Amino acid sequence: MTDERDPQTPGPGSGALTQGSGPPGVLTSRLDAAIGWARKYSIFQYPFVTACCGMEYMSVASGHYDMDRFGAGFPRFSPRQADVLMVVGTTSQKIAPILKRIYEQMMEPKWVVAFGVCTCTGGFYDDYATVQGIDTIIPVDLYIPGCPPRPENVLQGLMLLQEKIQRQGLHPKPGTLRPPIR
Amino acid sequence: MTETELLDALKAALGADVLAAGGVGHDLWAQVAKGRVREALQLFKGTLGFNVLVDHTAADLLKWPGGHWAGVWDPCQATQGGEHERRTQTDGRFELTWRLMRLDEKSGLVEGRAALKCRVSDGEAGPPSVRDLWPCADWLEREVWDMFGVKPNNRPDLKRLLLYEEFKGHPLRKDYPIAKRQPLVAPLPAPEGRIAPEQLRPRVTDPGLVE
The missing domain is CATH 3.40.50.12280 (Rossmann fold)
Incomplete structure (x- = not known):
């Protein structure tokens, strides 16, 4: 995962959303990453x-x-x-x-x-x-x-x-009992 | 009105059915025969002016060594040299208590407190309800039924107050198994890696009373 604008130092939170390259002025992303991002900031x-x-x-x-x-x-x-x-x-x-x-x-x-x-x-x-x-x-x-x-x-x-919502992407599996241990 | 005057009034009304009594200053306790509890409470509410029923509860004295007051610090004995009668009735498993207060409605000051006690055996009904004297006794009597299984003898269809209708038994009885659970929702299978309850050391154990 890279940030097109600055591949060396992606800003906080941006790495998960943006990915790959596209025409200038267009932000491309994986659908699951975009949906995860939308979900996690609209609880x-x-x-x-x-x-x-x-x-x-x-x-x-x-x-x-x-x-x-x-x-x-x-x-x-x-x-x-x-x-x-x-x-x-x-x-x-x-x-x-x-x-x-x-x-x-x-x-x-x-x-x-x-x-x-x-x-x-x-x-x-x-x-x-x-x-x-x-x-x-x-x-x-x-x-x-x-x-x-x-x-x-x-x-x-x-x-x-x-983080968990972001990671789960498009199809969160209900009934995940154990959270990741950090 | 001092505790001695209260006791005299109680004894004048109930005679030998006042089984034991004591108290300090304005705080009286008296144990009366089960059949005359309602009469005593009517006296407290009417003539003696105890207008507030603060609490009504019970204690399960199963396995309690040597009767109720054995080993308990007794304020009467400590302050007055044990002159009070101590013919406490020790038969009967449950001790019901009504805590009363005399509250001046104008000033809001507490003028006296009293506790009335009686013993009830397992399986028998308690004294009649006092809902008509203090409306709050309704829920308190339901709570005593819920937790201890003692109900007033004129309220046969009493409902539980706190627990659910499906609950079996009365949890504050000393012989209710301490680890017994009665869930309404069937438990999910435990997640992978979770320690089973059987593997845990019980957090609460019942050593019984040590004499």
């Missing part, structure tokens, strides 16, 4: 907020940390319009069927973020009432641990998710 998220991590989510989403810088500033409260399901907070056994239905209502391609340690593993709620990690119910693409995670952790997680 519509569905915040499934059930507990205290929601406070940290609000912090990330609002002006100070500003998720909108990464193109993910638009929460949709209908799963039909969302493509990233952010599960934020402890998930009880009682609400698990609702979470599964929300996931099933989302259009492909879709990604799931487990926000906070309760959604990753159940956290310290090792008890009768709590789902021991939402990946026992729905496939998870990104785990953000922390109780709660710092907003910086969330933003780093968001960037990792963007």
Whole structure:
């Protein structure tokens, strides 16, 4: 992958999109790279907020940390319009069927973020009432641990998710359970 | 009204059915016979002016060594030389508690607190509902049923409050298996490389009570 304008030092983010050579003034790209690029910078998220991590989510989403810088500033409260399901907070056994239905209502391609340690593993709620990690119910693409995670952790997680979306190209495989380990 | 005056009023009404009592200053607790709980609560609400039901809950005393107060720091004994009656009823697995508060509606000041307790055996119904005295008792009674399986004797068709209808058993009973899970959604197959729950050391174990 090269950047036509400066093959030696491609600018950040540009290497993934542009490729090959074409007539002057025309930018050529692989379709999957272009679509991945478009998808990763236009995340519509569905915040499934059930507990205290929601406070940290609000912090990330609002002006100070500003998720909108990464193109993910638009929460949709209908799963039909969302493509990233952010599960934020402890998930009880009682609400698990609702979470599964929300996931099933989302259009492909879709990604799931487990926000906070309760959604990753159940956290310290090792008890009768709590789902021991939402990946026992729905496939998870990104785990953000922390109780709660710092907003910086969330933003780093968001960037990792963007890398993943870019890499997946045209046909993301739903049900990819393990994120790449960096 | 001090704790002694409250106790006198309670004893005048219930006599020997006040099984045990104690307290410090404006904070009274009393254990009464199960059949007279409603009467005692009516007395608290009416004559004694305890207008707020702060909480209604239960404790499962299964395997609790030597009755309820054994080994527990007793404020009455500490401050008043153990003069109070301690004929605490030790039969009956569950101890139900109603925590009451006397709140001055004009000033917003708390003028006194009291706890009424009674013992209920496994499988039998508790005292009658007090929904008509304090409406908030409705949900509290449902919660006690949900968690401990003790229901008021005049509310036969009680629904769970917090857990789902499919849940079997009552999780805050001491004999509810600590690792038992009742998921509503069938779990997905574990991802490749994931440690199975059986391979993990249990995070919570039940050593029982050490005497």
